[in-house]
Amino acid sequence: MSGDDARLRAWAYLAAVAEPPCTPLIALAERIGPEDAAQLIRARRLPAGGLLEATEARAGIDTAAEDLQTCAKIGARLVTRDDDDWPAWSLLALDRAGSAARAGAPLALWVRGPGPLTGLGDRAVSVVGSRAASSYGDYVAGRLSGELAARDRVVLSGGAYGIDGAAHRGALAAGGSTAAILACGIDRDYPSGHAGLLAEIARTGLVISEYAPGTTAAKYRFLTRNRLVAALAGAVVVVEAGRRSGAANTAAWARGLGRPLGAVPGPVTSATSVGCHQLIADGEAALVTDADAVLALIEPDGHDNHRPSAPRPLDGLAPDQLKVIEALPARGALGIDEIAFVSGLPTAGVRAALAMLEVEGLIDGASGRWSLRPAGLTGPRDVT
Amino acid sequence: MSGDDARLRAWAYLAAVAEPPCTPLIALAERIGPEDAAQLIRARRLPAGGLLEATEARAGIDTAAEDLQTCAKIGARLVTRDDDDWPAWSLLALDRAGSAARAGAPLALWVRGPGPLTGLGDRAVSVVGSRAASSYGDYVAGRLSGELAARDRVVLSGGAYGIDGAAHRGALAAGGSTAAILACGIDRDYPSGHAGLLAEIARTGLVISEYAPGTTAAKYRFLTRNRLVAALAGAVVVVEAGRRSGAANTAAWARGLGRPLGAVPGPVTSATSVGCHQLIADGEAALVTDADAVLALIEPDGHDNHRPSAPRPLDGLAPDQLKVIEALPARGALGIDEIAFVSGLPTAGVRAALAMLEVEGLIDGASGRWSLRPAGLTGPRDVT
Numbered sequence: 001m002s003g004d005d006a007r008l009r010a011w012a013y014l015a016a017v018a019e020p021p022c023t024p025l026i027a028l029a030e031r032i033g034p035e036d037a038a039q040l041i042r043a044r045r046l047p048a049g050g051l052l053e054a055t056e057a058r059a060g061i062d063t064a065a066e067d068l069q070t071c072a073k074i075g076a077r078l079v080t081r082d083d084d085d086w087p088a089w090s091l092l093a094l095d096r097a098g099s100a101a102r103a104g105a106p107l108a109l110w111v112r113g114p115g116p117l118t119g120l121g122d123r124a125v126s127v128v129g130s131r132a133a134s135s136y137g138d139y140v141a142g143r144l145s146g147e148l149a150a151r152d153r154v155v156l157s158g159g160a161y162g163i164d165g166a167a168h169r170g171a172l173a174a175g176g177s178t179a180a181i182l183a184c185g186i187d188r189d190y191p192s193g194h195a196g197l198l199a200e201i202a203r204t205g206l207v208i209s210e211y212a213p214g215t216t217a218a219k220y221r222f223l224t225r226n227r228l229v230a231a232l233a234g235a236v237v238v239v240e241a242g243r244r245s246g247a248a249n250t251a252a253w254a255r256g257l258g259r260p261l262g263a264v265p266g267p268v269t270s271a272t273s274v275g276c277h278q279l280i281a282d283g284e285a286a287l288v289t290d291a292d293a294v295l296a297l298i299e300p301d302g303h304d305n306h307r308p309s310a311p312r313p314l315d316g317l318a319p320d321q322l323k324v325i326e327a328l329p330a331r332g333a334l335g336i337d338e339i340a341f342v343s344g345l346p347t348a349g350v351r352a353a354l355a356m357l358e359v360e361g362l363i364d365g366a367s368g369r370w371s372l373r374p375a376g377l378t379g380p381r382d383v384t
Numbered sequence: 385m386s387g388d389d390a391r392l393r394a395w396a397y398l399a400a401v402a403e404p405p406c407t408p409l410i411a412l413a414e415r416i417g418p419e420d421a422a423q424l425i426r427a428r429r430l431p432a433g434g435l436l437e438a439t440e441a442r443a444g445i446d447t448a449a450e451d452l453q454t455c456a457k458i459g460a461r462l463v464t465r466d467d468d469d470w471p472a473w474s475l476l477a478l479d480r481a482g483s484a485a486r487a488g489a490p491l492a493l494w495v496r497g498p499g500p501l502t503g504l505g506d507r508a509v510s511v512v513g514s515r516a517a518s519s520y521g522d523y524v525a526g527r528l529s530g531e532l533a534a535r536d537r538v539v540l541s542g543g544a545y546g547i548d549g550a551a552h553r554g555a556l557a558a559g560g561s562t563a564a565i566l567a568c569g570i571d572r573d574y575p576s577g578h579a580g581l582l583a584e585i586a587r588t589g590l591v592i593s594e595y596a597p598g599t600t601a602a603k604y605r606f607l608t609r610n611r612l613v614a615a616l617a618g619a620v621v622v623v624e625a626g627r628r629s630g631a632a633n634t635a636a637w638a639r640g641l642g643r644p645l646g647a648v649p650g651p652v653t654s655a656t657s658v659g660c661h662q663l664i665a666d667g668e669a670a671l672v673t674d675a676d677a678v679l680a681l682i683e684p685d686g687h688d689n690h691r692p693s694a695p696r697p698l699d700g701l702a703p704d705q706l707k708v709i710e711a712l713p714a715r716g717a718l719g720i721d722e723i724a725f726v727s728g729l730p731t732a733g734v735r736a737a738l739a740m741l742e743v744e745g746l747i748d749g750a751s752g753r754w755s756l757r758p759a760g761l762t763g764p765r766d767v768t
Contacts, residue, residue: 289661
């Protein structure tokens with residue numbers, strides 16, 4: 001076994017040993033490397049009160065080799081933080097949101113299909129909504145996704161029945177690219193009625209999961225998965241959602257992570273549009289009716305620029321200032337509370353850092369909301 | 385003929401002698417009284433460059449006696465600035481908006497029906513929309529108006545086919561009160577297919593017009609009439625509107641006059657909802673789905689207080705400050721440009737006045753929008 005293989009197996013072991021997201025596990029793997037981290041966990045040489053408990057159930061079960069084999073058979077691969085294809089920039093906001101429940105970046109991603117993960121970012125738009133969609137919702141999700149695909153956008157969704165399925169199909173029908181993020185193992189077809197659809201998505205796009213092969217879908221995994229649907233896209237659109245729905249949870253992630261959020265209106269007589277109307281009325285989501293409106297959320301200046309704005313040279317910034325810079329989205333603005341949420345800093349610390357960053361010309365503020373200042377003086381620096 | 389009768393006839397003459405709105409005519413009548421004003425106009429003793437031209441065509445035609453007789457026959461009356469029933473408070477914003485095209489208060493109002501004009505104000509909600517309404521729009525307008533009527537609100541609209549008619553009917557069906565503002569003489573049934581509906585409205589509510597009996601409906605009169613649909617209500621709701629529609633004009637009046645504006649969403653596939661979606665997406669209107677949402681626009685604090693907040697004692701204020709105070713709506717907030725529009729002051733003057741008024745504790749500002757501070761230290765003063 002080559003060193004690379006051993007390292008990949010260690011990542012596969014770590015990816016299965018604790019229920020994601022597990023921020024301390026990532027921290028350990030990044031500090032001492034995945035192989036030594038796996039070694040410590042197998043040997044149970046961990047301090048109590050965190051990782052020891054999180055890895056207790058599965059520490060002795062090493063299915064890494066089988067998992068990688070299962071993947072290879074279905075044309076899937078494990079993408080880790082070692083890979084050029086690791087979507088580091090998209091996941092930055094999650095790295096910073098480590099203290100919120102279910103927040104935290106994935107340790108690794110199991111991926112099926114030819115599409116590059118790093119090709120997502122601002123190019124991807126998540127189109128989500130109720131499983132119990134109306135025919136109106138199905139139609140609009142399909143049409144909107146087709147329009148987005150025709151504009152060279154990747155349509156991201158959750159692979160579920162209803163709006164998710166209509167979104168994937170709309171993108172495929174337009175000859176475009178689409179990606180499904182699952183709440184179960186990459187080798188599982190969930191829902192089973194979408195096995196054909198998921199295979200078709202994987203043929204040209206991407207099926208993505210942070211769950212090891214064999215992992216079954218579960219309610220809490222859907223809620224955990226939703227953060228990736230928000231994080232990996234440049235914007236999130238809710239097409240239909242009832243008063244309480246999973247789509248509302250994805251919408252909350254979009255807000256928390258600073259992703260622009262749109263909602264499609266519908267008849268006020270339709271129960272499946274209540275959630276969308278509430279998001280718009282509460283000022284949480286912008287009303288969007290078509291792809292133009294959605295793309296305007298990502299590119300308010302009208303520039304057709306797929307790349308997120310490149311980070312500025314950050315040498316000499318204080319740690320709090322760095323955290324605030326990293327908390328700010330590539331496009332759009334955040335309020336102080338949102339920055340505090342994403343950065344994990346106290347509000348007072350955020351305020352102080354914002355003041356300094358504004359003086360240094362790195363950010364812009366208006367009406368209490370803050371955004372990265374576009375393109376600095378020096379060239380872009382690639383973070384991926 | 386008693387002095388009162390002579391004065392009323394003079395008002396009736398003035399109400400017909402120039403195309404409304406005619407701010408200089410009102411100013412003259414208020415300065416020297418309606419009888420002397422009528423005298424000057426008949427005698428053509430007016431300076432050129434305004435009133436002389438505005439009254440040229442009809443100065444010699446005095447149909448006041450016949451107009452009042454026609455009115456009496458159909459149970460209508462002429463309400464003037466002499467009457468306790470004159471809705472002075474509601475029309476204040478129009479008095480101040482005299483410089484904008486078609487702005488300016490009516491000189492008098494022809495009114496048919498038992499409802500009091502001063503009973504409108506915050507109690508009235510205008511429900512408007514396209515004549516070419518969809519069945520969805522008709523249904524929603526009727527339901528919303530029924531809900532509003534059941535909450536003791538007067539449903540105001542324009543008496544037209546489509547949304548207007550559905551709104552009036554919805555209020556009547558709920559046993560509530562409704563008022564129609566016409567763009568033609570009070571004795572005309574326009575549209576003729578609504579003769580029965582207008583009669584029913586007049587039986588329990590109000591039919592209102594600033595146009596003398598016999599005046600025919602005309603396109604520019606609809607646009608002029610729309611300002612009253614906005615001014616006489618506590619809030620305006622657009623139920624359905626195409627890309628270009630009369631309802632958009634009423635919405636613009638609502639914004640200009642500081643009336644809260646709501647719009648009902650609909651299917652994004654429906655051409656008759658395009659205008660509503662645009663108003664919401666542009667931040668011009670709040671998304672409303674039912675009566676609760678509409679009433680929240682009027683009473684954001686949840687208090688069921690039908691009266692507009694009483695004006696504060698204004699002694700000692702500079703003239704510009706007084707104009708700004710009068711420009712601010714009873715509820716809701718205005719931006720500086722809107723205040724400038726309503727008050728007729730230059731932006732710089734508005735800024736200066738706002739600063740002083742805030743120091744004096746008479747107004748509140750947040751995010752660049754300004755509102756009257758609720759209930760002062762002293763008791764309310766009645767302005768009507």
